[in-house]
Amino acid sequence: MSGPASVESDVPVLIAGGGLIGLSAAMFLAQHGIPSLAVERLRGGSQLPRAAFFHMRTLEMFRSAGIEDEVREQSRKEFEPEGALIIMDTLAGKKLADIIPSLNEGVDALSPCRRLFVTQPGLEPILRRRAEAAGAKVLDGYEAVGVDQDADGVTLTAQDVETGQQRKLRGQYLLGADGAHSRIRDLLDIPFDGRGVFSNSITIYFHADLGPQLLGKQLSVVYINNATLGGFFRMDKDCKSGFLAVNTVGDPKKDPKAAADAAADISEARLIELVRAGAGIPDLPVKIDGVARWRATSDVARRFREGRVFLAGDAVHLVIPTGGLGMNSGVGDAVDLSWKLAATLQGWGGPKLLPSYEVERRQVGARNVAASRHATLGRRVWRGAYRPLIREATPEGLAARAQFAALADVEQRKASDMIGAELGYRYIGSPLIAQEGGEGPEQKFMDYEPTTWPGARLPHTWLADGSAMQDRIGYGHGYTLLRLGGTRVSTDALERAFAAIRAPLQVLDIAGAAPRDVYGYDLLLLRPDLHVAWRGNALPQAPEALAAMATGY
Numbered sequence: 001m002s003g004p005a006s007v008e009s010d011v012p013v014l015i016a017g018g019g020l021i022g023l024s025a026a027m028f029l030a031q032h033g034i035p036s037l038a039v040e041r042l043r044g045g046s047q048l049p050r051a052a053f054f055h056m057r058t059l060e061m062f063r064s065a066g067i068e069d070e071v072r073e074q075s076r077k078e079f080e081p082e083g084a085l086i087i088m089d090t091l092a093g094k095k096l097a098d099i100i101p102s103l104n105e106g107v108d109a110l111s112p113c114r115r116l117f118v119t120q121p122g123l124e125p126i127l128r129r130r131a132e133a134a135g136a137k138v139l140d141g142y143e144a145v146g147v148d149q150d151a152d153g154v155t156l157t158a159q160d161v162e163t164g165q166q167r168k169l170r171g172q173y174l175l176g177a178d179g180a181h182s183r184i185r186d187l188l189d190i191p192f193d194g195r196g197v198f199s200n201s202i203t204i205y206f207h208a209d210l211g212p213q214l215l216g217k218q219l220s221v222v223y224i225n226n227a228t229l230g231g232f233f234r235m236d237k238d239c240k241s242g243f244l245a246v247n248t249v250g251d252p253k254k255d256p257k258a259a260a261d262a263a264a265d266i267s268e269a270r271l272i273e274l275v276r277a278g279a280g281i282p283d284l285p286v287k288i289d290g291v292a293r294w295r296a297t298s299d300v301a302r303r304f305r306e307g308r309v310f311l312a313g314d315a316v317h318l319v320i321p322t323g324g325l326g327m328n329s330g331v332g333d334a335v336d337l338s339w340k341l342a343a344t345l346q347g348w349g350g351p352k353l354l355p356s357y358e359v360e361r362r363q364v365g366a367r368n369v370a371a372s373r374h375a376t377l378g379r380r381v382w383r384g385a386y387r388p389l390i391r392e393a394t395p396e397g398l399a400a401r402a403q404f405a406a407l408a409d410v411e412q413r414k415a416s417d418m419i420g421a422e423l424g425y426r427y428i429g430s431p432l433i434a435q436e437g438g439e440g441p442e443q444k445f446m447d448y449e450p451t452t453w454p455g456a457r458l459p460h461t462w463l464a465d466g467s468a469m470q471d472r473i474g475y476g477h478g479y480t481l482l483r484l485g486g487t488r489v490s491t492d493a494l495e496r497a498f499a500a501i502r503a504p505l506q507v508l509d510i511a512g513a514a515p516r517d518v519y520g521y522d523l524l525l526l527r528p529d530l531h532v533a534w535r536g537n538a539l540p541q542a543p544e545a546l547a548a549m550a551t552g553y
């Protein structure tokens with residue numbers, strides 16, 4: 001290893017980690033006109049398709065960045081659209097329960113976007129292309145190994161993973177998006193709080209022709225439960241390759257410790273045995289492409305920030321993948337932080353803007369960690385109810401299967417249908433959000449009640465001309481004052497107050513009674529991320545105070 005060279009680059013924002021969240025942050029920053037430089041350890045991006053289930057809210061953010069269509073197209077290439085989630089004992093065996101018939105069952109009115117599946121290797125290049133086209137840079141094959149910060153900026157030491165050669169990069173801010181084993185978090189000495197490890201799981205990537213069992217069945221995920229393993233298959237569209245995630249092996253009731261340690265034996269012979277046991281085909285030809293060990297953990301970092309260094313994604317919240325909250329939470333971090341960094345760098349953001357990142361996103365991280373735990377406990381309940389009798393074509397077998405299906409319908413939905421965690425989060429106690437009397441609507445993991453209570457995401461509505469409210473507002477305008485239902489209230493004073501801070505504000509009149517009815521107020525002040533900062537039927541007594549609060553003064 002050779003010593004560090006002199007400082008050679010100076011960008012507004014450095015990013016450690018060019019995975020899903022680092023690239024998302026680079027893209028959103030670029031959308032706000034802020035260049036960044038991401039340092040990524042791998043050359044050629046992630047080859048492991050871990051995250052794939054993307055929520056409506058995440059797609060809304062991708063829509064705002066102009067990549068929704070491309071992501072959807074990629075999803076179509078890789079997966080059956082709108083596929084179902086089911087539970088089987090083996091792929092060749094019996095269906096034990098239907099969980100949801102379609103990923104988007106019952107959500108049409110809630111968002112202009114639809115949930116989808118797309119793999120990490122399919123999505124990352126889209127994020128990267130968009131970010132680079134808008135001015136971001138990615139340095140591949142470099143690992144972040146050191147951080148120093150002072151009053152003016154951050155110096156990141158990046159090391160060439162092949163030669164050991166070090167470079168010093170300078171930025172005004174640094175984002176640590178370097179995943180679950182974040183070096184940046186370690187360097188800042190920020191601990192995780194939580195419940196620790198649930199199980200040592202594995203994901204087996206393989207080639208095997210499962211077309212005869214699966215082709216034409218319109219499935220997204222097949223959960224497997226049998227005497228050998230508990231896990232799930234996610235296959236590529238041609239059903240010739242995919243992965244099997246294994247959470248438990250053997251019988252958890254007999255030996256819970258051994259059952260939770262699927263990673264104890266990852267020899268090729270054992271991996272083939274597991275794929276065959278999941279498929280239910282003892283002589284299935286299987287080619288193992290790789291295996292990833294991962295720990296099902298539910299933890300949240302104690303802090304999301306240290307001075308000029310911020311953390312996002314798996315670096316600060318570790319969810320159990322059940323329910324797909326990992327990447328989806330991280331994209332929310334990237335959106336929240338990027339407009340606040342942009343506002344600060346552009347000179348109109350107040351001193352409370354950057355600190356609000358931790359206030360707002362740590363509570364969401366903690367809630368989603370709890371939601372994933374709730375989901376996992378649900379999955380354990382139905383998995384624990386499995387009896388070999390379920391396979392039998394006898395009246396007792398049929399009755400056992402019906403009982404199992406009823407239980408799974410309730411318990412697995414805790415993971416597959418977390419609409420509240422997806423759309424219903426709101427920022428409580430944030431200095432950027434107006435306080436109203438009372439506690440506000442309860443936030444539930446599994447239920448979503450559209451609300452404009454300050455801090456919430458603006459609920460979706462379709463407008464009379466068929467456009468989505470989000471699209472009418474547009475993206476990249478800074479703040480928006482929505483004037484609804486033909487109100488004639490003057491908003492000049494608030495416009496002047498924003499102009500005095502030099503913070504961007506557009507005023508948008510939306511006629512018609514329907515949106516006014518949905519939103520319940522004549523005036524809504526929205527932040528750049530479309531969360532409600534304030535609502536009312538007339539401007540407050542001191543509009544300058546409202547503008548100052550919303551912009552972090």
Ligand SMILES: Cc1cc2nc3c(=O)[nH]c(=O)nc-3n(C[C@H](O)[C@H](O)[C@H](O)COP(=O)(O)OP(=O)(O)OC[C@H]3O[C@@H](n4cnc5c(N)ncnc54)[C@H](O)[C@@H]3O)c2cc1C
Pocket residue numbers: 016017018019020021022039040041042046050051052053054142143144145177178179180181182183184203245294312313314315321323324325326327328329330
């Ligand atoms: C089996 C499985 C299924 C999952 N399914 C879903 C799902 O359906 N939906 C969902 O939302 N989430 C899912 N997740 C979780 C999801 O994969 C993670 O939440 C997501 O990848 C986090 O993104 P990230 O960018 O924070 O971290 P990562 O994706 O881990 O990216 C971190 C990046 O930083 C790089 N890096 C690491 N250290 C350094 C360093 N020192 N210097 C430079 N670069 C570095 C890495 O190479 C990597 O590219 C799943 C996880 C697993 C294991």
